[in-house]
Amino acid sequence: MKKNVKIEFKCVLKDVLDILGGKWAIPIIYVLFDGTKRFKELERNIPNINTRMLVKELKKLEGANIIRREAFATIPPTVEYSLTEKGKKLQPIILNLYKWGEENVDL
Amino acid sequence: MKKNVKIEFKCVLKDVLDILGGKWAIPIIYVLFDGTKRFKELERNIPNINTRMLVKELKKLEGANIIRREAFATIPPTVEYSLTEKGKKLQPIILNLYKWGEENVDL
DNA sequence: CAGCATCCATCATGATACTG
DNA sequence: CAGTATCATGATGGATGCTG
Numbered sequence: 001m002k003k004n005v006k007i008e009f010k011c012v013l014k015d016v017l018d019i020l021g022g023k024w025a026i027p028i029i030y031v032l033f034d035g036t037k038r039f040k041e042l043e044r045n046i047p048n049i050n051t052r053m054l055v056k057e058l059k060k061l062e063g064a065n066i067i068r069r070e071a072f073a074t075i076p077p078t079v080e081y082s083l084t085e086k087g088k089k090l091q092p093i094i095l096n097l098y099k100w101g102e103e104n105v106d107l
Numbered sequence: 108m109k110k111n112v113k114i115e116f117k118c119v120l121k122d123v124l125d126i127l128g129g130k131w132a133i134p135i136i137y138v139l140f141d142g143t144k145r146f147k148e149l150e151r152n153i154p155n156i157n158t159r160m161l162v163k164e165l166k167k168l169e170g171a172n173i174i175r176r177e178a179f180a181t182i183p184p185t186v187e188y189s190l191t192e193k194g195k196k197l198q199p200i201i202l203n204l205y206k207w208g209e210e211n212v213d214l
Numbered sequence: 215c216a217g218c219a220t221c222c223a224t225c226a227t228g229a230t231a232c233t234g
Numbered sequence: 235c236a237g238t239a240t241c242a243t244g245a246t247g248g249a250t251g252c253t254g
Contacts, residue, residue, distance in 0.1 A: 016208035076215035101123035
């Protein structure tokens with residue numbers, strides 16, 4: 001009997017895409033490969049994102065345990081974002097995507 | 108001098124995400140790993156997609172040379188979709204994403 | 215600085231009905 | 235079957251003001 005692609009798809013890939021499939025998740029994660037970043041640094045490093053979207057995506061990624069948020073009670077406040085172990089495991093995948101792009105986009 | 112993440116990001120990953128970053132591109136490609144599929148088969152195998160979105164995404168993917176469209180003048184009409192070489196190169200990447208999901212989503 | 219709240223315009227998506 | 239057309243709804247972008 002043939003393997004049911006549909007069921008498999010529903011179970012896992014859907015959840016992955018709910019997290020990574022949006023417009024901003026991968027860009028944010030990509031910037032964080034470079035190391036810990038503050039809120040404003042992320043905003044500056046991600047072209048065309050706006051505050052509202054950045055806040056929203058950071059929460060989603062934090063909720064999915066892909067990034068970690070650390071707040072420091074300084075004045076003015078400092079908040080640092082970094083990848084968790086789970087998030088770091090995405091690095092090779094995203095770099096492969098990047099590589100695929102270099103080799104295959106717009107030839 | 109430090110490598111400029113921003114510029115690199117803009118040049119390639121953005122283009123990749125324009126193609127693959129939507130809600131339906133990866134699901135469609137994933138189903139096509141199984142082999143050539145007709146329009147209706149795709150629609151049946153991708154949970155919750157609707158005709159309009161499927162048509163639109165298929166066109167986008169065809170335009171990006173990731174899938175190939177072949178129409179046959181039968182009655183009723185037959186249209187088959189399959190992955191191009193470029194599209195097939197995405198298989199390991201998407202399977203890694205899938206694997207990442209199995210290991211890291213909702214534990 | 216690191217957000218949250220709000221208003222508004224525009225774009226993307228969903229659900230169906232319809233046609234060659 | 236393989237789409238196209240249409241309408242309703244929701245998500246997102248952009249500007250801006252407010253707070254601890």
